[in-house]
Amino acid sequence: MIRRILAGIALVFFVAASAQAQHTLRVAYDADPVSLDPYEQLSGGTLQLSHLIFDPLVRWTQDHQFEARLAERWEYLDDRTMRFYLRKNIVFHSGNELTANDVEWTFNRLKKSGDFKAIFEPFKSIEVVNDHVFDVRMDQPYPLVLHSMTYLFPMDRAFYSGKTADGKDKAEIVKHGNSFSSRNASGTGPFTVTEREQGVRSVFARFDDYWDDASMGNAGNVDQIILTPIKEDSTRLAALLSGAVDFIAPVAPSNLQNVAEHPETKLITMPGTRAITFQLNMGRVPAFRNVRVRQAVDYAINNAGIVDRIMHGFATVSAQMSPAGYPGHIEELVPRFDVEKAKQLMADAGYADGLDVTMLAPHNRYVNDERIAQAVALMLSKININVDLQTIPKAQYWTQYDARAADMMMIGWHSDTEDSANFHQFLTACPNEETGQGRYNSSGYCNPYADELMRRANSEMDKDERTKLLRQLEQILFDDAAFVPLHWQNLAWGVREGILAEDIVNAQNAPYFGDLVMEPN
């Protein structure tokens, strides 16, 4: 009898072990996605999830090009209409077939999403031509159609239509709410959700009928993904090093070396696109209205030193908003750093005696934000600008930021459209309540000519002409010292050997796990 029980137990273990022999990828992020709804919150976490259970029309490649996904090809009908051709025979997790109607429905739904409607603001409507063809219509020529379509993840119209048992609309978007779409999902993506306990673990299984399979040349072989949030940097690192997980992100700057040097793990890095900057409030501090004082601040701050000492070299020193690869990026711009020159500028402006300013920075929003702010405060003291620094948790930071609560405030910005104009639109354009332009411009910098350049760039269809406009804009912001550039945060992932993640990560920080190849170990 006992023998039989033992044999039974052994069998259970055997079955469990052979189930494990599939390719299971154990992922640890610092937080888990708040919702299964791709349009509830615009955040890195949402985007990561959307690329698991949904597919976009087009997506970014590592070298900043567009790759056709659900949309097979596209063409301009005129300068205000772009026609898209959907791939055929694509099914949702529910079994429904994807048609242009689903795309139209998804578009109309996301127009109601507080977080996403801004990205799709230039688009008037989507009109269905037939089951697999649709037109995107714009009010005026807009050059960033494909950029925006990387955010369009068609949802299963039939699945999200109707009422739930308690009479709520299945399609409703409720931020931090208990909506149908935040708990249920049906996309066309490579994975389906099989288990989800918020904040503890989520399990995803390969979707059997996924369109992009071996027959399409996709070598991705992950059958199951177990996603565990591990908040503490060192615990996440330990989980990777001990082999409890296979893939971690982010890797804290101080842990980079551990991952790189461990024999069983490797470090994957990529220059990031999130610009970390300070803004100088001209409304609160009259001295900041003087361009020489603003330049002096820029000259006093050692960007390279911050990257080297605080970021452990894990950031790219910047003198502008646009990272390399963006149309507005000017190769020749180098950071201003010359303390003597800064002092001279302060004296020329009549502030040789210096001034007192307040500074506000978030705590744990950006990598090492607090220490960066401390370093900047210290550097400014060298030119007699005495900084009263306060750092606050990120939950309270944005209300303080919106209230323009300090003379100098830190802000990091990632361009949603992966394009230069977006930086100016939100950070340095003349503030305008109605259009939302300059929404995060706490400096009060307002240059109508710069705004004009942005407007022209946003309707310029000629690529070279557009690049010229955006570079001109970037140069003006630099000359005016409209903001204080620091650096772009780099991205890092830690993975176990044998996982070819270097091919599937991207600057959007949403790894394409559907294409991931795990080598047998």
Place this chain on the structure above:
Amino acid sequence: MIIYLAKRFFQAILVLVVISLIGFAVQDSLSPQQAVGAIQTAQNIEETGFAERYFHFLSGVVQGDLGTSYFFKEPALEVILKKMPATLELMFAAALIVAALSVPFGVFTALYPNHMLSRFILSASILGLSIPVFVTGILLIYLFSVEWSVLPSFGRGQIVPIVGYWETNFASLDGLKHIILPALALASIMLPLFIRLIRAEMRQVLKSEYVKYARARGLSPFRIYFVHALKNTLLPVVTVGGIQIGTLVAYTILAETIFQWPGMGFMFLEAVNRGDAPLIVAYLMVVGAIFVVINTLVDVLYGLINPTIDMARMGA
């Protein structure tokens, strides 16, 4: 006894009211609109006074309504009750470790103060006292998970549902493995204190007449030390233990964060980061209640162990 309990009950209420006042002030300053909750008036929030808002909040609390968590969109109290078993199990495991180690170590160091092992235990305990929990935690993870890969570094592992929200770590090998490191980290704060306390008390007791008499009677040393002497050292240990268990709740915040333990301490830290005011206040209230209950129990226990204490007067 009944008078004593009644007095304690009254005190407990008072403490909870004070905690609720502080908690509400926090919530009120974080988000006044939310704190007002269901006050259905067209008037401006500024026009309702703090006291009015507080009493509105208090009337909800009395009915068991501590508000709704912004993030979880569930009653804050329910969120906490779901997370509580994980935390209580962690504390229980830590307390077990403390009890299992501090008694033999304490007695041994008292009996052989000059023994090599005693010196080692005492200096190690000084070290333990002075190292913060998160350093101990990271050190444990580094040694047991990364270097030797014998124990898992995060999470609760396989848990077995018992009743209601209670899922236990103590019913499977995987669950037990997962609880060892966080419990050790948590125990590391209390262990040194208890070793030293038991040692000091034991040395006192060993000098007393009745121990000498017991020796003279020829009782076995084991019986003298672990039955007769130890019993009398336990009085202060119980008192301090009660207070310390309360402190343990506070330390679970750190231990749970390091080990990604899905308990209410970790939840509290997340709530603070998200500015989830109702959850923060609910946590403070629940932990306050735990403190009060434990302290009351300890006092009652103290009276039972030591009959010379006049319970009725003690509460006065």
